[in-house]
Amino acid sequence: MVEEKKKPIATGPGLPEMPDEIVISPPKSVFDWKRLVFMSIGITLFVVVYFSSQWPDAIDPAGAHFPLSQAAKGALAVFLLASTWWIFEVVPIGVTSLTIGVLQALFLIRPAKQAFNDFMDPSVMFIFGSIVIGMVFTKTGLTKRLAYKMLVVVGEKTSMIYLGCFVVTAALTHIMAHTAVAATIFPLLMAIYALYGEGDKQTKFGKGLFMGMAYVAGAGSIVTLLGAARGAVAIGFFNDIMGKDISFFQLTYYMFIPGWIMVFALWGFFMVCFKPEKKSIPGLREKAKQLNAQLGKITRDEIMAIVIVGAVIIFLALRSFYPELKIFHKTAIVLLSTVIFFLVKILDVNDLEEIPWNIILLFAGAMSIGFCLWETGAAKWLAVNWLVMFQESSAFVFVMSIAFFVMIMTNFIMNVAAIAISLPVALVIAPYLGVAGEVILYASLVVAGMPFLLLVGAAPNAIAYNSKQFSTGEFFLYGLPASIILMAVVALSVFVIWPMLGMPITIPRP
Numbered sequence: 001m002v003e004e005k006k007k008p009i010a011t012g013p014g015l016p017e018m019p020d021e022i023v024i025s026p027p028k029s030v031f032d033w034k035r036l037v038f039m040s041i042g043i044t045l046f047v048v049v050y051f052s053s054q055w056p057d058a059i060d061p062a063g064a065h066f067p068l069s070q071a072a073k074g075a076l077a078v079f080l081l082a083s084t085w086w087i088f089e090v091v092p093i094g095v096t097s098l099t100i101g102v103l104q105a106l107f108l109i110r111p112a113k114q115a116f117n118d119f120m121d122p123s124v125m126f127i128f129g130s131i132v133i134g135m136v137f138t139k140t141g142l143t144k145r146l147a148y149k150m151l152v153v154v155g156e157k158t159s160m161i162y163l164g165c166f167v168v169t170a171a172l173t174h175i176m177a178h179t180a181v182a183a184t185i186f187p188l189l190m191a192i193y194a195l196y197g198e199g200d201k202q203t204k205f206g207k208g209l210f211m212g213m214a215y216v217a218g219a220g221s222i223v224t225l226l227g228a229a230r231g232a233v234a235i236g237f238f239n240d241i242m243g244k245d246i247s248f249f250q251l252t253y254y255m256f257i258p259g260w261i262m263v264f265a266l267w268g269f270f271m272v273c274f275k276p277e278k279k280s281i282p283g284l285r286e287k288a289k290q291l292n293a294q295l296g297k298i299t300r301d302e303i304m305a306i307v308i309v310g311a312v313i314i315f316l317a318l319r320s321f322y323p324e325l326k327i328f329h330k331t332a333i334v335l336l337s338t339v340i341f342f343l344v345k346i347l348d349v350n351d352l353e354e355i356p357w358n359i360i361l362l363f364a365g366a367m368s369i370g371f372c373l374w375e376t377g378a379a380k381w382l383a384v385n386w387l388v389m390f391q392e393s394s395a396f397v398f399v400m401s402i403a404f405f406v407m408i409m410t411n412f413i414m415n416v417a418a419i420a421i422s423l424p425v426a427l428v429i430a431p432y433l434g435v436a437g438e439v440i441l442y443a444s445l446v447v448a449g450m451p452f453l454l455l456v457g458a459a460p461n462a463i464a465y466n467s468k469q470f471s472t473g474e475f476f477l478y479g480l481p482a483s484i485i486l487m488a489v490v491a492l493s494v495f496v497i498w499p500m501l502g503m504p505i506t507i508p509r510p
Contacts, residue, residue: 035090042084049077050107058384061391061429072378074109079369079378083412086454089472093455093462094358097365100372110372118371119364122331127179127363127459128355129334133309134183134463135351136341138190140301147191148292156284158205158276162212163267165189169213170220170263176313178221178228178449180334182460184309185213190467195284206469208274212266214464215452215482219262222449223255224248226317230448234419234441242427242437248321254442254503258493262450265485273478301346312337359462366456369412379409383422387429395435395506396494399443402426403490407447407483411457419448436504443490450486452479 050073058066068076078100085096101119105112118124137143154164165185172181189209196205221227225235225248235246315333319325341347373379383405390401402422409418426440451457453476455465461475499505 034088038084038088039090042081042090045080045084046077046103049080050074058381058388060384060388060425061432066377066381066384068381069377071109072376072381074104074107075369075372075376075378076382078103078109079373079412082365082369083454086456087472087476092358093465093472094361094365097361097363097368100365100369104368104372110375114375115368115372118368119361121364121367121371122329124360124364124367126177126331126334127183128360129331129338130177130180130183130459131355131359131463132183132338132341132347133180133312133334134185134187135354136305136309136346137184138187139351140305140346141295141299142302142305143187144191145292145295145298145302147188148288148295150188151192151195151288152285152292156280156282158278158280159271161192162208162270162276165192165209166212166216166263166267170216170260173217173220173227174224175226175317177226177316177330178217179459179463180313181220182213182217182463185217186210186463186466189213193467193469195287196278196281200468202469203277204274205276205278206467207474208270208276210464210467210469211274211475211478212270214458214460215266215450216263217460218450218452218458219259219266222446223259224252228449230419231445234423234445234448238423238427238437238441244437246441251445254498254501255445257497257501258446258489261489261492262486265489266482269482269485273481304344305341305346308337308340356466359466362456362462363459380425382409383425387422387425391429391433393433395433396491398426398430398433398435399439399494400487400491402440403443403447404487406444407451407486408453410448411451411453411479419444431507434506434508436507438503439494439498439505442498442503443494446490446493447486450483452482452486454479 052073055068055073057068060066081103082096082100085091085099086093090096091099097119101112101115104110104115109115137146150164150168151161154160165188169181169185172185193206193209196203198206222231225231231251235251239245312333315325315328316330319328319330338347373382386405387402390398393401406418406422409422423440423444426444427437430437430440449458451461455461455472455475464470465472465475494505
């Protein structure tokens, strides 16, 4: 602001003159042309697609036609607008999600009740409950206690801090949902970053720490059925179409090596792209010991938090081994812990104001556009058009094309939906190319777990964004080379790893 002095008057003998009036001039506003351009691009894409003439049908190898209705075209239009606004953050990401529901209702793409019901889908509430668990860890002091103990183990080198955080994150996703892991690890990383000595300033170390957590949470979650729901859904499709079942340990047998290759590959990636400004933090280990000692003995609230969260994790794990427990929905189990936290007064009403509703809305909108693409048939139209382009390709090219399609789609819609629209079509085409169904299943599951481009691709991405260490544009930009690494690991798995482990890659053509 600019201060203008007017009519200076003497205030007394020997004293400097003081203005009798101070006029505050408002700062000159700078018009945000970049924001206007990308906002306009999103709106233009919506208008062009929605009001365009009828598009050609998609035709699968069996000759079945899949027309693109006006509602489906509208779903694609909303999808393009939302993607543009999310990537370039022309408005808060939660507001873009609200726009998704509004456009569906205003342009009669889906009834308002359907469009907005998805905002309270059980998956969204599961994310809410997982974030609350993370808040409890922070409020009780468990986060700091865990962070200090980790730093005592990994030492003062920032490269080892990266590695330690990534390994712990990936390992936890073997036994609990990656959303819950991210929500639990996030405050721990905030505590670690506070000791880096840069305050809230954005740094390379901060970007690598939080983006890396999101990426490796996905990498670890592919190893078991406990990491995410996508595995069980994909196996269900595979069983229905191929008449074969995949056991819990069989999935882990084939996914363990690709998952952990990605964890260590991502560590190398972040050490190159976001090499920490400091090679080490001198005295960090001793400081961590001192801070841990200052916390004193474990408190009642910490013990109760451990017991409650531990019970949730155990119950969720048992659901995978005892089918009769599946009548208890995972969202209800996680939300029960939220209720208990308030009953035992670990949390109070003020804590509700600390919940990042922007992140909750982000996933609410992602669920809405995902269901919109699925229910209108737009997603099926995309999948058939993509896969038939490769129906004359070699087995390897066909598998990689499926993996690429799932990888792209899982960045924009639920990974479960991305698998649901592509796997059935791919499994029908595969025998004609001499491709085994197993390699399609596992290749799809690998990439479905690692959406590295958009925040809406997975909850850990959005949770990491809450650190304010990176922008949506940066996430997208660095997600491109990370996605190339992912595709390289899939290729290595198809060519070398899975054949060595005994997985069938090709079968005789009919």
